[in-house]
Amino acid sequence: MPYPEKCMHTSGATDSVWVHKLPYTSIPQFPPLDRDLTDDVDTCIIGCGIAGIHVAYELVRRGRGVVMLEARDALAGESGRTSGHLGNDLDDGYVQIAKKHGEAGARVAAESHAWARDRVGEIARELGVECEYRKLVAYDISQYGVGSGEGYEGEMEELRGEAEMQRGLGIETRFDENLTVRGWNGKPDQRGGMVVENQATFHPTRYLAGVLTWLKRQPNFRCYTRTRVMSIKETGVELLGVGHKSVTIETEAGHTVKAARAVEATCVPLQKLSVVAELEFHRTYCIAVRVPRGSVEDCLLYDNADAYKYVRLTECDDKDDYLVVGGCDHKVGQEETTPRFAELEQWTRERFTQAGTVDYRWSGQIFDPVDYMAFIGKNQGNDNIYIVTGDSGDGLTHGVLAGRLIADEIEGKENKWASLYNPKRLGSVVKTLPSMIKHDLQINTQYKRFLQSDIKDIEDLAPGCGGVLNLAASKPLAVYKDDDGTVRKFSAVCPHLHGVLSWNDAEKSFDCPVHGSRFSKDGICIIGPAKRNLHPESKTGAREQASIKAM
Numbered sequence: 001m002p003y004p005e006k007c008m009h010t011s012g013a014t015d016s017v018w019v020h021k022l023p024y025t026s027i028p029q030f031p032p033l034d035r036d037l038t039d040d041v042d043t044c045i046i047g048c049g050i051a052g053i054h055v056a057y058e059l060v061r062r063g064r065g066v067v068m069l070e071a072r073d074a075l076a077g078e079s080g081r082t083s084g085h086l087g088n089d090l091d092d093g094y095v096q097i098a099k100k101h102g103e104a105g106a107r108v109a110a111e112s113h114a115w116a117r118d119r120v121g122e123i124a125r126e127l128g129v130e131c132e133y134r135k136l137v138a139y140d141i142s143q144y145g146v147g148s149g150e151g152y153e154g155e156m157e158e159l160r161g162e163a164e165m166q167r168g169l170g171i172e173t174r175f176d177e178n179l180t181v182r183g184w185n186g187k188p189d190q191r192g193g194m195v196v197e198n199q200a201t202f203h204p205t206r207y208l209a210g211v212l213t214w215l216k217r218q219p220n221f222r223c224y225t226r227t228r229v230m231s232i233k234e235t236g237v238e239l240l241g242v243g244h245k246s247v248t249i250e251t252e253a254g255h256t257v258k259a260a261r262a263v264e265a266t267c268v269p270l271q272k273l274s275v276v277a278e279l280e281f282h283r284t285y286c287i288a289v290r291v292p293r294g295s296v297e298d299c300l301l302y303d304n305a306d307a308y309k310y311v312r313l314t315e316c317d318d319k320d321d322y323l324v325v326g327g328c329d330h331k332v333g334q335e336e337t338t339p340r341f342a343e344l345e346q347w348t349r350e351r352f353t354q355a356g357t358v359d360y361r362w363s364g365q366i367f368d369p370v371d372y373m374a375f376i377g378k379n380q381g382n383d384n385i386y387i388v389t390g391d392s393g394d395g396l397t398h399g400v401l402a403g404r405l406i407a408d409e410i411e412g413k414e415n416k417w418a419s420l421y422n423p424k425r426l427g428s429v430v431k432t433l434p435s436m437i438k439h440d441l442q443i444n445t446q447y448k449r450f451l452q453s454d455i456k457d458i459e460d461l462a463p464g465c466g467g468v469l470n471l472a473a474s475k476p477l478a479v480y481k482d483d484d485g486t487v488r489k490f491s492a493v494c495p496h497l498h499g500v501l502s503w504n505d506a507e508k509s510f511d512c513p514v515h516g517s518r519f520s521k522d523g524i525c526i527i528g529p530a531k532r533n534l535h536p537e538s539k540t541g542a543r544e545q546a547s548i549k550a551m
């Protein structure tokens with residue numbers, strides 16, 4: 001991919017396995033917004049990932065007018081870097097979900113995610129999108145080996161309890177003491193675990209590109225890419241149904257969109273705090289390894305570790321499948337990144353001895369809500385601004401679900417799932433206060449980075465590397481040295497709430513350890529809650545940013 005456009009196509013220096021079958025150039029393209037839109041816009045959706053596309057799809061199908069604004073290219077966010085499971089065997093487990101939301105809440109979670117899993121298959125069929133969508137079984141196993149003692153026994157017990165809980169909620173789940181996975185032929189023996197039928201997987205970008213292609217043909221859909229939204233404000237007054245409120249959206253290029261309502265489908269909302277304070281931010285890693293075609297069972301496999309590892313398959317070529325192995329999550333901007341790929345590879349080779357070359361290595365970001373369920377619906381304190389955020393590793397089904405929940409709420413149609421996902425909910429969040437306070441204290445300690453310097457001298461930076469230079473009596477600088485030795489400097493102070501950034505070597509980006517905003521090596525904002533790019537502190541930095549914006 002020719003430099004410097006990469007940060008417009010995807011949120012990192014690496015490419016995910018999905019580009020193997022669908023290069024960036026095959027994703028539908030749209031023009032940037034070059035004028036004000038003040039003509040009767042019904043709904044303005046900000047963000048062109050799975051959530052934005054699904055909200056658009058459901059609204060357009062119901063005859064509503066949609067304008068979509070995307071800061072970079074379509075699918076440049078986490079939806080292009082996902083790993084593609086769709087299911088209701090949710091990451092956090094229903095035993096935990098029920099502790100925060102009661103059994104009734106857990107049942108809604110199970111039912112609504114099953115709907116979302118099936119909705120993708122339905123839409124793919126309806127629109128004739130070839131996207132490898134298929135139903136398959138999921139296995140949840142221990143991270144420890146059989147006979148290894150308390151760790152293994154404890155996790156088997158947990159999985160038995162989870163299987164019983166899931167069965168009670170109507171999911172087709174059982175516990176199998178002797179569960180094995182066809183193709184797992186290496187030494188570690190992690191037999192036994194939970195079997196969940198009727199889960200699904202797909203090729204996410206082929207699916208989403210297919211839906212976007214359909215949307216592009218609809219007269220009530222308009223999309224503008226490379227159009228960064230800088231502010232979203234409710235204007236007007238509405239009291240007891242009298243008066244009229246609308247939303248004014250302003251873009252970086254100075255254009256205004258006036259709409260009856262706006263939906264922030266930006267992965268993390270573009271606000272200073274509110275629900276942002278109810279999320280934890282993690283980096284997560286994936287590799288795609290060749291294995292002989294058919295040599296590994298087509299299933300979803302997860303171990304029970306806290307930063308768990310998981311396995312699934314996608315098409316490669318006539319000879320091989322790709323085994324997609326992921327996990328190794330950690331807090332954004334707080335740990336080494338590159339060694340995670342080696343850890344995933346070693347784990348894979350120990351268990352699947354037929355593993356061949358690793359063709360893709362990539363990472364992305366997930367946002368874990370403190371009470372496990374995404375925030376979908378009207379934003380706190382707003383009547384006409386909606387948000388979708390908090391994917392918890394199940395962001396694909398959460399995104400699909402957002403389409404129905406938000407379309408129903410806009411139409412005033414009752415939806416029995418809505419209260420579980422309501423961003424204004426309090427009960428389950430209050431139950432989580434102790435861990436929220438702990439998390440807040442931990443992220444606040446990240447302001448210690450004002451006193452830390454990762455590099456002592458720009459001379460020491462190798463080409464293709466970056467770092468934060470924070471010398472006494474000067475402000476912290478994010479410095480990147482290009483392969484040809486050109487140095488670019490930007491402010492290392494995050495435009496969101498002034499955290500000091502860290503260098504992410506795996507993705508060649510500057511990441512904020514406070515609330516997870518990220519910036520490309522050219523200082524372009526690639527993940528919020530920040531909206532602004534990093535302030536250039538050298539002519540080369542300013543030139544680079546200007547040239548990307550001009551493309």
Ligand SMILES: Cc1cc2nc3c(=O)[nH]c(=O)nc-3n(C[C@H](O)[C@H](O)[C@H](O)COP(=O)(O)OP(=O)(O)OC[C@H]3O[C@@H](n4cnc5c(N)ncnc54)[C@H](O)[C@@H]3O)c2cc1C
Nearest residue numbers: 047049050051071077078079082085229364391394395396
């Ligand atoms: C490695 C990895 C594996 C994962 N695996 C799974 C999985 O198997 N199953 C699952 O369910 N989930 C998974 N997830 C989570 C899931 O991929 C995400 O939750 C989901 O794709 C998020 O979709 P989204 O539409 O909310 O956000 P995104 O796809 O990130 O889209 C948001 C868009 O908003 C745009 N935007 C941001 N700010 C602005 C602005 N100011 N103006 C205009 N546009 C803006 C961004 O550029 C971006 O394109 C995984 C995530 C990762 C990283």
Ligand code: FES
Nearest residue numbers: 494496497512515
């Ligand atoms: S993301 Fe909030 S301070 Fe950086």
